[in-house]
Amino acid sequence: MLTVAQIPVPIIEFAAFGAAALLVAVMADIIQGAWQRYEAEVLKGTEVTLDQIYMNIPAHQLLYVAMILFALVAGLTTLLLGSPVLGVVFGIVAFASPRLLAGHLKRRRDRRFGVQLVDALMNISNALRSGFSLPQAFELIQREMDNPIAQEFRLLNQETRVGVPLEQALEHMLERMPSDDLDLVVTAILVSAEVGGSLAEVMDNIARTIRERHQIEGKVRALTSQGRMQAVILGLVPILLAFVINWLNPGLFEPMVRTWYGWGLFAVIGLLEVLGMLVVRKIVTIDV
Template identity: 25%
Template sequence: MDALIILAIIAFWFCMLLCLKHFWSYLNGKRSILSHVSDLTQIDPYERKKKKVDRRAAFFQKITKYADDFTDLGQRINFFSENHMVAEWLRKSGNPLKLTVERFQGLKIFLFLAGFFIGILAIIIGLPFSQYMIIGIPILGYFLPILYMKREVKNRQDLIRQDLPDFLDTVSTSLQAGVSLDQALREVIRHFDGPIREEFTRFNNEIDLGIARERAYRELLLRNDNPEFQSLIKALIQGMNLGVPIAKTFKIQAENLREIRQEQVKELAAKASPKVTLVTTFLIAPVSILMIAGLMIMNMLLGDNSILNLL
């Protein structure tokens, strides 16, 4: 009977691994087919990605609609999340979940109360460490939206920093070929996917609506705190006011940005050396010494010329 149970368990896990393998193959095949269809029909992958993000935001708004009942309380209890800070986070993160400042303030209170009820339920059920859960989970629920927004802001600015050199080079080449700045931006951003495209698409839309170019540049500065991106926009404003050729501005900024990235890589490499030395000193060296000492002690006790044989 025990052998049958063991064989059934082995067969179950074998079938589970087989199902996972075929499911992974299905996902890869689906991804390749969608990519092939997009290439044939010239569907922009960015638009499909944007629709998916919009669907996720709509679903999130449906499940968090009860947070609107706590907006007033959330605006009064604003530890580490004052209204102007929240507005800045939403603006610089691109607001992927389509939150307002009021709903964000209500969401953290809603998650705090939900965490409190989860802690009470854990105490009733008798889960381990439930006495800590009733304190820890509400605090985690309160700070979870704050941490999420800060992470989104950092990720967005990192993506801008990553794509900016290639973007500058491409725009500079288009401008040197005689294309106007607006037309160059419209054509170049079609080949990028991420915050760079979102920001300059919004910039072009603002220009089309009649907003002054300098004001549109200022809005770009408000939405992004990346130093390299801000340096580019400030150089464009200065060049526009002083009459400096735009193509030259983009080219100089691209060269400066690549030099800055090289210096940052050198700085990270220099910082890595002491960390490697620290790990070697406090982890690898003691373990190696203990292994050698252990072999010596085993040889002394269990070897041919061990101390026990001499006694």
Template identity: 30%
Template sequence: MEFYSYALLTLSVVLMAMAIVALSLVKPRRDAERVYARLGASPASARVRVPGPVERLFLRSGLADQRVHGYFILVIWSLAALLGMLFAGVPGAVLGIVLGLGLVYGLIEVQGRRRTRQIVSQLPGFVEHVSRGLQAGRTLTIAMWAAAEETRPPLQDVMRRVRREVELGGSLGEALHEAAEIHRLDSLRLVALGVRFNLRYGGSARDLMDQVVWALRRRERAYRQLKALTGETRISAVVLGVLPVGIAAYTVAMNPDYYATLLETPQGPWVLGGAVVWQALGVLFLWRMMRSL
């Protein structure tokens, strides 16, 4: 048993080291962007770079520039594996690693969705600021940079990354489109489409931005109406997800020996682990259904 304990402890440390390396992947790129920005130069071959899936996940959640939060999540993952090993041995450790990975992904995804909602709420005001800058006689690019400096995070962080991509030689429309793909924002895709259309075919940028603001406002009203109509469905999904866990906790509190027999048999930990996995899958399915509403 001691061999398995040391092996799983080593595995946890290795997983943490691998995750730290994953967090460090974005640092060289960010440092290079800062160097080019300070020098006022851009490489001739620079294009809007498409980040990988892991980098997209961290960029969407805002953890790419907040390494302390990333390390905290890694600690949660390792603790889940170690606690599982202490309570249920090897099966518990394996279950802890799987559930810890799911917990880490869930925390990052929740953080990303929270930032996405904030960006969506900031976009209409941002585009209105761009429209006012165009009315004052600025170009579309300068008006957008001025509006980006006046807005708040997280939209400010997104626009600063877009500006770095443009300063490195990319196109403004392509950089906005890539930012929309990273954050899964249909509203930002609409802004990017308007910018690309204006840069390619010309026309009144102010009228175009006014139309974009109107479309964003209308989309926001429709989303609020849909959210109000589906409120009962979301509450039902939350109740279905919490009810099994609540019943299990109540049973343990009222009769602690109820689950003790499972822990005393060789098959007991596997049965409990299977129940936890199925419950986690059920919560995942309900969460995916709620995302579509």
């Protein structure tokens, strides 16, 4: 029986090369599969977000822009700071920035829609009392109010003109603008269409309820604003302090940036920073 020492060196080298090649192939397949799943998920979510904010930009183009930003920012950061690790970190932030921007625009549009919804309900109520039908009241909202609520009612009116039932058109608007307030309005309209009753009075009551909820939410945000600001300040102080210390005494941070255990400590610090901010955010977030 041959021992390891008796096996010819070329055979050992061939076996090692084959094992390494197999490992690389398996890792490449795993990474490719993970990237395809991530790409599909990101494209799906980004496409929905872009459609909801009426931006006619293909989702895959936004992904290409994110990849270009990653390469540029990572390369420039590595050249300027001489640290590939920081280059990758800043590159990841740049890669996520287009999607984060789209999400920010969506949230801002949703908030604007929620503020406009109260006035829209009052206008619908007044129009119904003046003898308008519900579709005519929707046309009034489309003409008299600003975006984004005018865009949503314009699309709703276009759907009803081409034969889409009002119930489905309202559900489509609710899918585009998921909101508890809008859900309440849609439910009230559908129930009123089935059982009858004064829809104008229902719109008044819903508008009053939503307005009171917004007032309570505003008070809650004002009372918790100090806690949110403290979370931001406490999260930024260690970072700013590290830059100041490095500027005053550059050699003090040499072990942190030149060794892997130093970067590991940075990772632990960053993780604790994120966890702390999430805990504070959870504490000051109150559902109304």
